[in-house]
């Protein structure tokens with residue numbers, strides 16, 4: 001899964017946040033130097049949300065089937 005995110009400092013610049021296995025990486029300088037940035041936080045929140053939706057769908061589907 002890959003996400004294109006805008007740079008906070010430079011509006012013209014886009015960074016790529018990428019999920020590799022269970023690791024989230026980003027191409028921005030903040031991640032390069034500190035190994036964390038808000039892009040990664042956004043990506044993780046998005047993944048958590050998707051996971052939650054999937055679980056809910058499964059729970060609902062289970063209820064319908066049984």
Ligand SMILES: [Zn+2]
Nearest residue numbers: 026028037039
């Ligand atoms: Zn970043």
